[in-house]
Amino acid sequence: MLTLRPAPTDPKAKPQTFKKSGPLNVQARTGWGFTAVSPLSQINGYRCVGSTNPTLSVTLTIPDPPAPGTDIGAECEDPGFSYQYTVLRGGPNQGYHYIFSAKDLSYYYYTIYFKLQNPKSDFYAAQWADYDAILNPNGFISGANLLDSTTRHEAGVIANYTGTNYSHHNNYVQAQNDPFNNVGLGLEALVKFGVDDKHFTDFVRDQGSSRGEAIKAHAAIEPCNIQSMFQDGKCVPQGNINYAPYQVCPKKNQ
Amino acid sequence: MRVLFICIAFLAAQRPLQAQEKAFLDLTNIPPKASSIEPVSHTAYSSGGGPVIIDGYPTPRKPSLMIEVQISGTKEYRIGQPIMYELRIINESTEASTVPWSVSAADVEEAESKTAFTYDYVVLTLRFRGEDGGTARMSDNVVLFGSGNKPATQLILKPGEWARIRAKAALRSEGNPRKPKLSPGSYAVSAEISSWQTKMLKKEDGWHEESGDAGPIIKSANSVLIRVQ
Numbered sequence: 001m002l003t004l005r006p007a008p009t010d011p012k013a014k015p016q017t018f019k020k021s022g023p024l025n026v027q028a029r030t031g032w033g034f035t036a037v038s039p040l041s042q043i044n045g046y047r048c049v050g051s052t053n054p055t056l057s058v059t060l061t062i063p064d065p066p067a068p069g070t071d072i073g074a075e076c077e078d079p080g081f082s083y084q085y086t087v088l089r090g091g092p093n094q095g096y097h098y099i100f101s102a103k104d105l106s107y108y109y110y111t112i113y114f115k116l117q118n119p120k121s122d123f124y125a126a127q128w129a130d131y132d133a134i135l136n137p138n139g140f141i142s143g144a145n146l147l148d149s150t151t152r153h154e155a156g157v158i159a160n161y162t163g164t165n166y167s168h169h170n171n172y173v174q175a176q177n178d179p180f181n182n183v184g185l186g187l188e189a190l191v192k193f194g195v196d197d198k199h200f201t202d203f204v205r206d207q208g209s210s211r212g213e214a215i216k217a218h219a220a221i222e223p224c225n226i227q228s229m230f231q232d233g234k235c236v237p238q239g240n241i242n243y244a245p246y247q248v249c250p251k252k253n254q
Numbered sequence: 255m256r257v258l259f260i261c262i263a264f265l266a267a268q269r270p271l272q273a274q275e276k277a278f279l280d281l282t283n284i285p286p287k288a289s290s291i292e293p294v295s296h297t298a299y300s301s302g303g304g305p306v307i308i309d310g311y312p313t314p315r316k317p318s319l320m321i322e323v324q325i326s327g328t329k330e331y332r333i334g335q336p337i338m339y340e341l342r343i344i345n346e347s348t349e350a351s352t353v354p355w356s357v358s359a360a361d362v363e364e365a366e367s368k369t370a371f372t373y374d375y376v377v378l379t380l381r382f383r384g385e386d387g388g389t390a391r392m393s394d395n396v397v398l399f400g401s402g403n404k405p406a407t408q409l410i411l412k413p414g415e416w417a418r419i420r421a422k423a424a425l426r427s428e429g430n431p432r433k434p435k436l437s438p439g440s441y442a443v444s445a446e447i448s449s450w451q452t453k454m455l456k457k458e459d460g461w462h463e464e465s466g467d468a469g470p471i472i473k474s475a476n477s478v479l480i481r482v483q
Contacts, residue, residue, distance in 0.1 A: 048305045048307070049305075050301045050304050050305055051299075051301055051305070052299035052300055052301045052466045052467060053299075053301045053304070053466060053467055053468060053469065055468065055469050055470075056301050056304035056305060056469070056470060057305065058304075058305050058306065058307045059307075060307065060310055061310050062310055071309040071310050073309055073310070074307060074308065074309040074310025075307075075308050075309060075310075076305050076306065076307050076308070077305065077306060077308070078301060078304065078305035078306070079303070080299070080300065080301045081299075081300055082297060082298065082299045082300075083297070083298055084295065084296060084297050084298075085296050085298065086295075086296065105299070111310070153309075154309065168308050168309070196397075197293075197296060197463075198375060198377055198397045198450070199377065199397075201296075201298045201300075201450070201465055202377040202379065202448055202450075203391070204298065204300065205298075205300040205448060205467055206379075206391060206448075208300050209300065209301075209303040209471075212301075212303045213303045216303065216306045216308075219308060220306070220308045
């Protein structure tokens with residue numbers, strides 16, 4: 001609404017009010033996108049504490065010894081965030097809540113079965129490396145290869161790869177970099193009119209959580225569509241895993 | 255007579271403990287008392303849904319409370335029309351659970367006696383899921399406050415006990431009342447409860463508020479179908 005006064009040459013004229021409307025383009029503030037975090041190795045049994053709430057904690061657990069159907073690697077992630085907000089008390093946007101700063105609290109932790117990381121362990125030694133796709137398809141992967149493949153499966157980092165076969169971490173990075181999922185970009189745009197503080201924070205939680213859940217769901221896609229610790233980054237099998245009780249290596253018995 | 259009384263007492267003792275309603279809160283006729291504090295800063299934390307395990311052994315995470323939603327009366331509504339609904343909060347765990355139970359923030363504030371205090375609160379929300387998969391949330395100011403320092407503001411639910419809350423909400427999307435997002439069609443209405451904890455700290459320039467989510471969001475086990483005209 002505009003109130004215009006006539007030119008000074010007509011002092012008796014009354015001010016007139018005009019309605020003015022038109023499209024308003026709002027530029028998003030820059031620098032709000034959260035950056036994907038690097039994977040960080042942790043010990044078996046590590047407690048992934050909820051980034052904002054200890055009651056939401058989960059634990060990285062690898063059974064000892066692992067058995068067929070169980071995992072030899074695991075990861076946890078939490079797309080938590082904090083932010084500061086205010087409500088405008090005056091001006092044309094009076095009554096609007098908005099966020100003026102945000103901080104990424106997310107993490108990505110992973111663990112590898114501890115005996116797989118020890119070349120002197122019975123589990124590592126039981127991986128004989130006698131696999132051959134044609135000559136011995138029932139053979140076993142090597143310990144070194146299984147360690148590499150498992151680490152890659154959980155935490156492999158590769159640039160400019162857009163598939164979902166490389167690693168859980170790669171899937172996480174892709175989801176995090178998607179503007180539709182990025183929590184920081186989502187927080188930048190959030191405004192609410194006519195609500196109290198409690199409902200604004202609950203609204204922000206709902207919006208942020210939906211993006212966080214999307215990131216977690218994409219990260220959970222199994223590379224090569226299976227728990228591919230025995231495959232390389234192109235889904236090529238590297239051999240079978242020798243689980244306890246271990247089959248004895250025929251070469252060692254000779 | 256004495257034998258009859260003993261027999262009745264014996265039979266009563268043999269019956270398993272019956273689940274029961276512990277409390278009922280009708281929010282349709284209780285005006286909340288506004289907070290007396292206007293914080294100079296607001297900081298909030300959110301877990302983004304909480305950490306998740308991928309591979310390995312997932313840690314089961316089950317809320318101790320379960321909720322059911324019921325909508326009384328008509329199932330046909332127009333935009334702007336109030337919906338009367340009831341939530342039943344049930345403790346399905348084996349341990350007692352504490353629920354904030356005061357409608358007023360003023361009841362949990364200790365600004366007169368302290369320079370720092372903490373309180374809990376829950377936000378009750380209705381979620382509408384349309385036939386096209388679209389969703390909308392509506393909370394309409396249903397917030398309950400509780401503090402360990404103010405026992406009267408808390409409700410303790412023992413295992414098997416439940417509490418009921420009656421509330422009403424105008425049928426519009428949360429936030430901007432000028433732009434209702436709901437369009438005509440059928441909606442499955444479910445309920446959610448999110449838990450929060452707030453820490454208030456008084457500094458030279460005034461009160462500073464920090465809020466963080468305090469548990470997983472509890473979603474109702476059921477939904478009610480309504481039609482919006």
